[in-house]
Structures are given as structure tokens and as C-alpha cells.
Amino acid sequence: MNLQNLWFVLVGVLWAGYFLLEGFDFGVGMLLPFLPRNESERTVMFESIGPVWDGNEVWLVVAGGATFAAFPAWYATMFSGFYIALLLVLVCLIVRVVSFEWRSKATDPRWRTFWTWANAVGSFGASLVWGVGLANLLNGVPINASGDFTGTFWDLFRPYTVVAGLAVVLVFAFHGASYLTLKTTGDFLERSMRTARRLSIPAALVAAAFLVWTVVVAVDRNDKSVFPPVLPAALGIAAMLLAVLFAARRRTGWAFAMTGLGAVLIVATLFTSLYPRVMVSSTDFSYSLTVSSTASAHYTLAVMSVVALVCTPLVLLYQGWTYHVFRQRISASPTAT
Amino acid sequence: MTVLVLASTVVDLARAQFATTSVYHFFFVPLTLGLGPIIVAFQTMWHRTGDEKWLRLTHFFGTLFLINFAIGVATGLVQEFQFGMNWSVYSRFVGNVFGAPLAIEGLASFFLESTFLGLWIFGWNRLSPRLHLATLWIAVLGSWMSAYFILVANSFMQDPVGYKLVNGEAHLTSVWALLSSTWALYAFGHTIFAGLTTGAAVVLGVSCWHFARGRNVEVFRSAAKVALIVLVPVSCVNLWFGSHFGIVVEELQPMKIAASEAQWQTCTHCPFSLFQIGGFSSSSPTPSFSIEIPGMLSYLATGSFSGQVQGLDNLNQAYAQQFGPGNYLPPVEVIYWAMRGMAYAGSLVALIAIIGAVLFWKRRLEKWRWFCWVAVAGTALPFLACAFGWFLTEMGRQPWIVQGLLQTAKANSPNVGTTWLALSLSVFVLLYIALLVADFWLMRRYAERDPKATDDHGATTAPAMGY
Numbered sequence: 079m080n081l082q083n084l085w086f087v088l089v090g091v092l093w094a095g096y097f098l099l100e101g102f103d104f105g106v107g108m109l110l111p112f113l114p115r116n117e118s119e120r121t122v123m124f125e126s127i128g129p130v131w132d133g134n135e136v137w138l139v140v141a142g143g144a145t146f147a148a149f150p151a152w153y154a155t156m157f158s159g160f161y162i163a164l165l166l167v168l169v170c171l172i173v174r175v176v177s178f179e180w181r182s183k184a185t186d187p188r189w190r191t192f193w194t195w196a197n198a199v200g201s202f203g204a205s206l207v208w209g210v211g212l213a214n215l216l217n218g219v220p221i222n223a224s225g226d227f228t229g230t231f232w233d234l235f236r237p238y239t240v241v242a243g244l245a246v247v248l249v250f251a252f253h254g255a256s257y258l259t260l261k262t263t264g265d266f267l268e269r270s271m272r273t274a275r276r277l278s279i280p281a282a283l284v285a286a287a288f289l290v291w292t293v294v295v296a297v298d299r300n301d302k303s304v305f306p307p308v309l310p311a312a313l314g315i316a317a318m319l320l321a322v323l324f325a326a327r328r329r330t331g332w333a334f335a336m337t338g339l340g341a342v343l344i345v346a347t348l349f350t351s352l353y354p355r356v357m358v359s360s361t362d363f364s365y366s367l368t369v370s371s372t373a374s375a376h377y378t379l380a381v382m383s384v385v386a387l388v389c390t391p392l393v394l395l396y397q398g399w400t401y402h403v404f405r406q407r408i409s410a411s412p413t414a415t
Numbered sequence: 416m417t418v419l420v421l422a423s424t425v426v427d428l429a430r431a432q433f434a435t436t437s438v439y440h441f442f443f444v445p446l447t448l449g450l451g452p453i454i455v456a457f458q459t460m461w462h463r464t465g466d467e468k469w470l471r472l473t474h475f476f477g478t479l480f481l482i483n484f485a486i487g488v489a490t491g492l493v494q495e496f497q498f499g500m501n502w503s504v505y506s507r508f509v510g511n512v513f514g515a516p517l518a519i520e521g522l523a524s525f526f527l528e529s530t531f532l533g534l535w536i537f538g539w540n541r542l543s544p545r546l547h548l549a550t551l552w553i554a555v556l557g558s559w560m561s562a563y564f565i566l567v568a569n570s571f572m573q574d575p576v577g578y579k580l581v582n583g584e585a586h587l588t589s590v591w592a593l594l595s596s597t598w599a600l601y602a603f604g605h606t607i608f609a610g611l612t613t614g615a616a617v618v619l620g621v622s623c624w625h626f627a628r629g630r631n632v633e634v635f636r637s638a639a640k641v642a643l644i645v646l647v648p649v650s651c652v653n654l655w656f657g658s659h660f661g662i663v664v665e666e667l668q669p670m671k672i673a674a675s676e677a678q679w680q681t682c683t684h685c686p687f688s689l690f691q692i693g694g695f696s697s698s699s700p701t702p703s704f705s706i707e708i709p710g711m712l713s714y715l716a717t718g719s720f721s722g723q724v725q726g727l728d729n730l731n732q733a734y735a736q737q738f739g740p741g742n743y744l745p746p747v748e749v750i751y752w753a754m755r756g757m758a759y760a761g762s763l764v765a766l767i768a769i770i771g772a773v774l775f776w777k778r779r780l781e782k783w784r785w786f787c788w789v790a791v792a793g794t795a796l797p798f799l800a801c802a803f804g805w806f807l808t809e810m811g812r813q814p815w816i817v818q819g820l821l822q823t824a825k826a827n828s829p830n831v832g833t834t835w836l837a838l839s840l841s842v843f844v845l846l847y848i849a850l851l852v853a854d855f856w857l858m859r860r861y862a863e864r865d866p867k868a869t870d871d872h873g874a875t876t877a878p879a880m881g882y
Contacts (some may be wrong), residue, residue: 124882127538132488132529139525142495143518150510150584157499157506158828164496165839169846172489176850179485181477182882226503226830369671374511375586382515390524393530400530403541 105254107201159227174200209246296351312341443487450613530559620794687711
């Protein structure tokens with residue numbers, strides 16, 4: 079495997095890590111207006127992801143940085159082309175990030191309600207746009223011969239990409255509910271399990287539809303054969319079905335593992351379907367951006383590979399340790415407001 | 416002609432957006448860089464002495480730190496995205512070189528900073544005190560490392576090194592040359608000192624606010640002492656360091672230095688003007704009024720009172736010969752005042768620090784209320800100095816986006832027009848103003864509180880930082 083392909087895989091891994099980790103904290107955020115019955119339960123939800131959300135979000139920062147460094151032309155076309163979509167993501171992420179630190183800093187109910195909703199809307203909006211955005215890489219957007227996006231914001235919304243957005247939202251919501259079943263106690267735990275069960279079937283169905291459709295789009299618009307994209311797609315569908323089953327049987331740990339696997343396999347299916355292209359052009363297929371046409375030179379990729387080789391194991395180690403430190407369930411305190 | 420006007424509007428809007436979002440982001444960055452280590456000092460003191468006042472200060476300033484850290488993180492994401500969103504030509508041109516430190520910043524420092532800060536906020540009762548203290552040390556280390564890597568990236572725009580041009584793109588040839596770039600190392604030192612100055616000035620200002628109102632005097636005396644121990648040397652050293660940085664810039668970007676002095680003709684024994692009226696255009700290069708220090712500009716720019724400083728007109732001609740006809744002058748008047756705004760604000764901070772230290776030493780600080788209010792107002796100065804500093808650095812580089820290699824006017828995203836830009840700029844401005852108002856309200860509220868060792872529910876060592 080040459081370094082260009084290695085970095086294509088690594089960018090995919092970073093997005094997968096982002097979906098796996100931020101996926102559940104987006105899910106918890108989306109459930110904020112619906113699941114908790116009182117302020118102390120809302121606080122439990124915030125605390126359940128409090129120590130980890132920031133580290134989870136860095137996976138996105140690194141995915142962006144790695145794309146910039148390893149595939150400058152891909153980064154340039156994607157980020158300038160998806161301008162308004164990314165503006166929406168940024169607004170969502172900004173209000174969401176701030177809500178974590180600010181919500182608890184005043185007791186006024188209006189202040190708290192505002193930041194609770196800011197987190198929920200931010201989580202929902204960012205999940206939706208990432209789903210739509212990543213699916214557009216494969217579905218194709220207007221890109222001209224010089225590699226510039228020539229479409230409008232509305233070009234990003236096609237039936238397939240909208241389904242992608244919905245699939246990501248539902249999978250994240252299910253993933254977040256599964257996470258809460260591992261972090262809560264008592265009555266709140268019961269309700270979290272019920273919510274996970276309720277979300278499981280729609281999430282699995284829409285995700286399955288999206289994964290099948292992705293393979294079709296890959297064949298149809300990206301000149302791929304059914305294999306290999308069908309492999310991660312099938313595994314993804316299987317993971318989501320197992321998640322439904324585990325959620326129904328109250329096997330919470332396994333359900334969470336399967337929703338996480340589902341989130342990872344959504345990214346894996348998209349990236350497998352994309353390769354060797356990174357952005358399909360709907361203007362003219364030959365204008366599509368490819369791994370080799372957008373990649374940085376060998377030296378940059380080699381330097382980055384060494385850095386990744388040294389840093390990634392360390393990151394996994396200390397992030398894993400964080401999850402270990404904060405593994406306990408959190409009980410809603412009757413005194414806390 | 417219309418096309419030309421439109422094109423320049425687009426570039427101007429893109430620049431306005433980048434400037435607004437960067438300067439705003441950099442209100443929170445120096446505070447994080449500087450307040451972090453001071454809180455490390457507080458918690459380390461608590462760990463060593465067991466004196467509860469240090470714990471109270473750790474919680475108190477830790478909460479202020481986190482209120483601001485949130486906006487710093489949120490607005491930092493905008494910066495990473497904006498290169499691609501608004502400057503796609505630039506991104507393709509420099510990605511090979513510029514992307515690497517950005518990606519390394521994420522992998523090597525953001526992960527460290529964010530993960531360990533999470534451990535610190537929520538780890539009070541779950542980690543051993545020693546380990547818990549270590550998490551803060553590591554988080555602060557992460558923030559300093561990220562400052563280094565982002566300044567390495569920025570240095571490539573100021574003084575490109577370690578690259579070669581291949582098919583009209585900059586390709587990295589030596590990562591060591593990039594990481595050890597003189598410009599980057601000076602900028603890093605200057606930024607860290609500026610951060611420490613900002614953090615210490617805020618701690619001093621908040622302490623003085625409590626003195627002025629006669630509250631919590633005992634505990635804030637300790638905070639003020641630590642703040643002054645940092646502030647006096649660092650703010651003074653940074654004045655020297657910043658002026659020394661000027662000598663480096665004179666070699667690498669002489670146009671920036673000439674513009675910051677509105678020096679139109681090459682000169683020796685050049686005077687430094689403290690203040691001038693007029694003299695900001697090539698057609699009328701002589702100011703109608705100015706106060707000058709003889710030989711000072713030569714000293715600041717070259718290290719010798721008789722040194723030669725190149726003039727704007729001469730440089731402009733030389734650039735036209737080298738790069739083809741055109742105007743290579745940055746906006747002189749803005750840069751002249753930005754440089755002075757930075758230097759004067761920085762000097763005032765140093766002055767406040769020295770007076771504060773003398774008063775503290777004589778045990779008068781908490782009694783001289785008028786000075787306490789000066790110190791409170793003085794917290795704005797380092798933020799202003801930072802903003803002016805970035806105006807000087809980035810506008811002084813114009814018309815280049817990468818010095819000598821690519822011009823700003825040719826580097827924006829061709830597909831991002833005025834509509835998208837007007838929309839995004841308005842959204843950012845409105846959102847950022849709202850956040851600033853809320854941040855200021857929260858900061859005031861929390862800075863006014865009495866420092867406590869326990870949270871509102873009486874739990875020991877579980878701080879008010881959590882959710």
C-alpha cells in the first residue's frame with residue numbers, strides 16, 4: 079500500500095473514530111429535550127458525556143487537519159464547495175461546545191433551557207449536515223475541470239443524501255441512548271432503555287436503506303463493482319440488526335457496541351465506495367477528484383505517517399484510560415438543580 | 416472593471432471575516448495559555464502546602480478559565496475550516512507544507528489538551544491528588560504545544576522555509592527547517608509571553624477588584640502575589656523580546672518594519688516617531704507633526720543606532736523589479752498605529768505591573784483603591800496588545816498571503832461569492848457578539864464571587880467547574 083492510499087484509509091479511520099465517539103455524545107445531546115424529566119436528570123446527561131465530548135470532537139479537528147495536509151486539493155474543494163453546509167456545522171458546534179461549560183453556570187431556568195436546547199439543536203444539526211455532506215462526496219456534486227465546486231447549497235440535498243443525513247441522525251440518537259443505558263441508574267436507566275428500544279428499529283431500517291443505497295450509488299455513479307462496498311454495508315446492516323436485538327433483550331453493553339460498530343461501518347462503506355476517488359463530479363465524471371490527484375507529495379505524507387505512528391497509539395491509550403476513569407454510572411441527585 | 420471591483424470585494428470580505436474571527440479567537444487563546452499555568456501554580460501550591468486558600472483559588476480561577484476555554488475551542492474550529500472554505504487556492508498552494516503542522520497540532524496537542532482537561536474537570540474525586548494535578552500540567556503542556564504548531568504554520572506565511580515549488584505548489588522539503596524556522600521560534604516566545612502577561616493581568620485585575628471592594632482580601636493577596644511574580648518579569652521581558660523580534664522581521668519582511676514606522680526613504684540613524692500626524696502616503700511622506708526619538712528606529716530594527724532601515728518606496732521599487740509591476744505597499748497608516756497600539760498597551764501593562772509590585776511589597780496594594788481600579792481596567796490592555804499585534808503581523812504581510820510566493824488577492828476560493836460571504840460574515844459577527852456579551856456577563860458574575868473550597872452543595876473538593 080502506498081502512502082497516498084494509507085492516508086486515504088487514515089482519513090477514513092479518523093471520520094470513523096469521530097462517528098463512533100462524537101456519535102454518542104451527539105445522540106445524548108439530541109435526546110436532551112425528550113428523555114429527562116427534570117433538571118437533575120438533564121445534568122446527569124450532561125455529566126455522562128462531560129469528561130469526554132471535547133476529546134471526541136478532536137477526532138474531527140484531526141480529520142480536517144489530516145485532509146488538509148494529506149489531500150490539500152480535496153480539502154480545498156470540499157470545504158469551499160460545502161461552504162454554507164460547513165457554516166451551519168460551525169454554528170451548531172459553537173453553540174454546542176459553549177453550552178457544555180455555560181449551562182451550569184447560572185440557575186435561571188430560562189438560561190438553562192436555552193443552553194439545553196442549544197446543545198440539542200447543535201447535536202442534531204451537526205449530525206444531519208455531516209451525514210448529508212459525506213454522502214455528497216460519493217453522490218457527486220458539480221465540480222469543474224479546475225476542481226472547483228460550481229453548484230449551490232441546495233445541490234447538496236438529493237433524496238440519497240437526505241436519507242444519509244437522516245440515517246446518521248437516527249444512528250447517533252440510538253447510539254446515544256445506548257450510551258445512556260450504560261451511564262444511568264434506576265428509573266432513568268429504565269427510560270433510557272425504553273428510548274433505545276424505540277429508536278432501534280427506525281435507526282436500523284433507515285441505516286440499512288442508506289447502506290444499500292450507498293452500494294447502488296457507488297456502482298451507478300462512481301464506476302465501482304458491487305464488491306467490496308457491499309462487504310462493509312452488509313456488516314453495517316448486520317450490526318444494526320444485532321443492536322435492535324440486543325436493545326430488546328436489555329443487553330445494553332452489546333447494544334452499545336453494535337450501534338458504535340454501525341456508526342463506524344457507515345463511514346467504512348462510504349470510504350470503500352469512494353475509493354479511488356475522493357469527490358465525484360456530477361458535471362463530468364472525469365473531473366472527479368481522486369486520491370492520487372489530490373494527495374500531497376511523498377515527503378509530506380512520510381513525515382505525517384511518522385507523526386501518526388508515534389501519536390496515535392498514545393492518543394488511543396490515554397483516551398481509553400479516560401473512559402476507564404469515568405466508567406461509573408451517574409445517579410440523578412435529588413438535591414442538585 | 417465590474418468584475419475587478421467584485422473580485423476585490425470578495426477578497427476584502429474574506430479578509431474581513433478571517434480577521435474578525437482570528438482576532439476574536441485570539442482573545443481567548445492568550446488567556447488559556449497564560450491562565451492555565453497560573454492555575455497549575457495554585458494547585459501545585461495546594462498540593463505541596465495543603466493550605467486551603469490555594470484550593471479556593473484553583474477552583475475560582477479554574478471556573479473562569481473554563482468559561483473562556485469553551486469559546487476558545489469553539490472558535491478555533493472555525494479557523495481550521497476557514498482556510499479551505501474561503502482560501503481554496505491558498506489551501507491547494509500550501510497544503511503540502513502548511514497542513515502538516517496543523518494536523519500535527521491536532522494529533523499531538525489538541526488530543527492531549529482536551530482529554531486531560533476533561534480528566535481535570537471531572538477527576539477531582541476519581542484520581543489521586545497527585546495524578547489529578549498531573550492532568551492539569553499535561554493539559555497546559557498541550558495548549559502550549561498547540562500554540563507552537565499553529566505558529567509554525569503561520570510562520571510559513573511570513574517567512575516560507577523548508578520548501579520547493581513544484582508545478583506551482585509549495586512542497587515540503589525539510590520538516591526540520593519548518594519546525595525550527597527563526598520566525599516561528601520568535602513568534603512562539605512572543606506569544607507565550609503575551610499569553611502569560613494576559614493570564615497574570617487578569618488574575619491581578621480580578622484580585623484588585625476584590626481589594627477595591629474590600630472582600631476576600633487575604634486569599635486574593637496570595638493570588639495577586641503569584642500574578643505579580645509572573646507579570647513583572649514577563650511583561651518587561653516581552654517588551655525587549657518583541658523589539659528583538661523586530662530585528663528578525665527587518666531581515667525577513669523589511670516592508671513590514673518600514674510600514675510600521677511609515678518610513679518612506681531608506682535611512683541610517685533613523686528616528687522613531689512616538690506619534691505623528693500625516694505622512695502616511697507616498698505622495699506626502701513627511702508628517703505635518705511628529706514627536707521623534709533620534710536613532711531609535713535604527714536601534715529597534717537593526718540593534719544599532721546607526722543601522723540602515725529600508726524605506727517603503729525603495730522596497731516597493733525593488734519588489735516591482737523582482738515580482739513584476741504592481742503595488743507592494745501594505746496599508747501603512749493602519750500598521751503604523753497597530754504597532755504603536757501594541758507597544759503602548761504592552762508598556763502600560765508593564766508599568767501597572769511594576770507599580771503594583773511596589774505597592775504589594777509595601778503592603779499598600781489593597782489599600783490604594785484608585786490603583787486597584789486601574790489594575791481592573793488594565794486587564795483590557797493585554798487583549799488590545801494581542802489584537803494590535805496580529806493586525807501588525809498579518810496586515811503588514813500584505814499584499815502577500817505567503818510572503819513573496821502568493822498574493823492574497825489571488826488566493827481566495829473562486830466559487831465563494833459575495834452572497835455566501837456576506838451571509839457567513841454576518842452570522843459570525845452576530846453570533847460572536849452574542850457570545851461575547853454572555854461571556855462578559857458570566858465572567859463578571861464569577862469573578863465577583865467569594866472563592867470557595869467546596870461546591871454549592873457542600874461537597875468537598877468537587878468544584879463548581881463540573882456540569
